[in-house]
Structure formats: structure tokens, C-alpha cells
Amino acid sequence: MAYSEKVMDHFANPRNVGEMKDADGIGEVGNPKCGDIMKMYIKVDNDVITDVSFKTFGCGAAIATSSMATELVKGHSIEDALKLTNKAVMEALDGLPPVKVHCSVLAEQAIKAAVSDYYTRQGIDPTPIVGEIHDCEECSFEE
């Protein structure tokens, strides 16, 4: 198992890392038992994600996919952000080892969770727009 140079770059120099104090939406997925937690913060203006940041507990791929996901949604509309797939995150990172694919799923879900929280704060039911958040798919299978 080896990571691509892009993954290592995003791991060593993560983009948009850190807490956002005045976030409009915060999403958290994963759990400590699995060894991955991703927390995404978004700032929304006129249905556009003007700023985004993350905090992640997890492996190299978890940190790199979080970082890449923030880059892929920053400055884009919520509509576009919800279209972000784990595959797009993986492709942008020049691929991930097979055992790390779940990290990219988590990154996709973390963005959705943040958008979901944003809608909830606006008094809008997020489920019809965002859909269900699949929180750590593999662990829920396990339990």
C-alpha cells in the first residue's frame, strides 16, 4: 500500500484545516472506534459555500480526503457541493489504496452532514434535499 504524491501533499500540507468559529453549518461523521472522525465547517452566503474548513482524526487518507473535499466545494454552490462524490475526491487525489476507499466516502458524507446542519439551522428539513447521511458505512455493518 502506497499513497500517491497528491495524497501525501494533502496529508503533509492540509488545506482549510482548523475550527471555524462562526460556521453556518457543522457536520461530523465517523466514530473513534473505527479510527476516523471528520468534522466539516461551512460558511454559506446566498447558497454558495464561501468558506469551508475541517478537523479530522484519522489516517493519512482520512486527512487527505478531508482536505481535498474542502478544496472541491469551496466557492461552489450548495447544489454542486451535494453532487460531490467520493469517486471525485479519489480521482482528484490520483487514487487511493482499496482499503482506504471508505475514507473518501466519509469525506463526501461529512460535506453532506455540514450542509444538512446548515439547512436545519435555517429551519428547513434537510432530508429531502441532502438525503440520509451514511455515517461510517462499514462500522454500521459491523454492529
Added chain:
Amino acid sequence: MIKRVYADNAATTKLSERAFDAMKPYFTEIYGNPSSLYTEGVNARKAVDKARDDIAVCLNAQPNEIFFLSGGSEADNWAIKGAAELGEKKGRKHIISSKFEHHAVLHTLEYLEKHGFEVTLLDVHEDGLVRPDELEAAIREDTALITIMYANNEIGTIQPIKELAAIAKKHGIIFHTDAVQAVGTIPVDVKDLGVDMLSLSSHKFHGPKGVGALYVRKGIRLPNLVHGGAQERGLRAGTENIAGVVGMAEALKESVEVMPERNKRLEKMRDRLIDNLLKIDRSRINGDRTNRLPGNVNMCFQGIEGESLLLSLDLKGISASSGSACTSGSLDPSHVLLSIGLPHEIAHGSIRMTFSTENTEDDIDYILSVLPPIVDRLRSMSPLWEKIIKNDK
């Protein structure tokens, strides 16, 4: 170029110069088949015999009790499956082992379970040590084999093998120990230990990879491992890896020679590293501190994940390993760390650093200058750490 500190000597070691030099002639000069009767063959035979003699001396065994194999995993497989077959003939289909054995042992036992054997895995407790009274209590009339590792590959704890082997002997049960992490690292005397079989691997003590041995006490008649020629007393056929066994023997002799001095030095380095890393908030040392290999450091840092710590260390030139799920290739962290009672979330944050004769105090200084800031950085971006701190307040 950045400084590189190799701190993963439990994974493998650098081939020693002495071993390398001893091996060289056997690739291009003395390349005969030891089974041939002409000069080239005879010279190759002499080299294999001498290697066997040397290894026997290092372990206080007889040369005909040493069988050359491809490595530790093969040795474990043969010892366990062989003893199982011997037991089965007498209607004995129960094996006792421990929860934190190497996979070469655990997966072999799982295979035997599928073939009707029952396996009892002894607890290793929080300190990573098997309790002799618990071994004795687990023995049944149909116990065919007891196999307990000498020193654990992840947390470095050293089992009371002499005491455990004596219990096996008292009950007339074959005792095998996977001593892959012990041979060349700490003194190993098969007669004093009273073991029936012992596995060792060359590349763990600065010998070449792809070669190892099984000590089989005279009187234990293991079934054939590989059918074919008369090599290894007909039990493991195949032309000998001459350069390999020569290198293994030379490396073991060298390791035994330097051992007392080297271990004193390594213990000092190990303890300094552990003491200083324990100053990091919410850190812990895994496994007993006293009954521990001289070069083994295994720690957990709460709130961070082991693989990201490992990768960060690598970026700073330090090679270490981790028991996190992400490095084990499954969702679960290391079975060794779970066996000593660590919860998943703490076991994920483990790092193992293992030192050899190649390492220096400078290496420890360097690790101590690099590692704590990495832990701080990873914690600063960890939502789990944020929760740990919040719950504390």
C-alpha cells in the same frame, strides 16, 4: 538530505557487514550443490554443516536438532501442524496458545480448528504476560501442544518461557515457542528453557531475509514438511539456501557476541525515550516495562491515529510502525493491543519504535525533538482530541 532514523528493527534489520562478507563466496565461488560428491559440492556441504554447528552452539542445542527453513512463519507452521499431527494420532486434539501470538501462529491454529482441533487462547492481561497458573488450569487430557511466543513482536513483552515449558513437561505435552523476536536479541538457551521446539528468523538479527530455522528437540519426530530429497534429514526437501544459512549463522554469532554490551546500551536508550514520551499529556506505554525487549518502545497517544503519526514521522525521516487499523488492513486495530485491554480508540493511536545495534543516542535525541510537535499538530486538527479535552473540563 534529511536524516533517516530506522526505528523498525522488529520488522526487519539491516544485514550486518560480517554476515554479508561471509555470504558472498557462496553466490559465485562456492556454488556447488551440497548433495554433490565432487569438490564444489563438498565445500558447500561443509558450509551448511558449519552454519548448523554455529547456530546449535548459539542456542545450546545439538546440530541435528536444527532444521533450516525459509523463515519464522514456516518454522511456526511446521512446529504447530506437525505437533498437531502427532497429537491426533494419540487422540489429542487440543492446543493451548495465547491471544497475542503472531499471525503465523494464530492463523495456523485457525486452520487446525477447521480440521477438528480445539484451541484455548490464554489471556495476556494488561501487562502483556501469560500467567503460568492459567496455563496449568487450561491443560486437558487431550492437550497435544502448548505454543507461547517468547517475546511479543509489537509490545516486546518477554514471557516466563522456562516456567511455562516446565508445566508442559510435567503434563507430558509438547511445548513450542515462537522465538523470532527473542533469538539474537536476548539470551536463548534451549536446554535451560526446556522447550521442545523453537522458531527463529534470520532477518530479525541482522541476517539475510528468507531464511530461518526450527529447533526440534531430539526425540520429537515431526512429520515431513516438504517431500523430496534428503535435505534436512529428509524432512524438508529442497537444495539448501547456502548463502542464507551461512549469513544467518554469522549474524547470530555476532549478535550473541555483542549482546551484553549492546543490550545495556539499548535499555538505556529505550528507557530514556519512554520516560520522555510519557511526559506527553495522555500518553501510555503498552506492555510491561521490566519484562521487555531491550529495544522495544510501544506507546499510545490519545486523540490521534497511528498511521498519520507514522506518516508524519516518515516525513521527518523516522521509520516506525503502528498497530492502528489503517496499517493492519482491517477495521480493527492490532489484536495485540486489544488483547492487553486497550479500547479501540486508544489502540488506534499506537506507535512502535524498535531499536538495534545500529541505533544511537543521537537517534533518540532526534525522535524526542520531532515526535512531540507532531503529536501536538495532529491533536490540534483532531475532533476526537477536542472531545477528550472538553470532557475533562
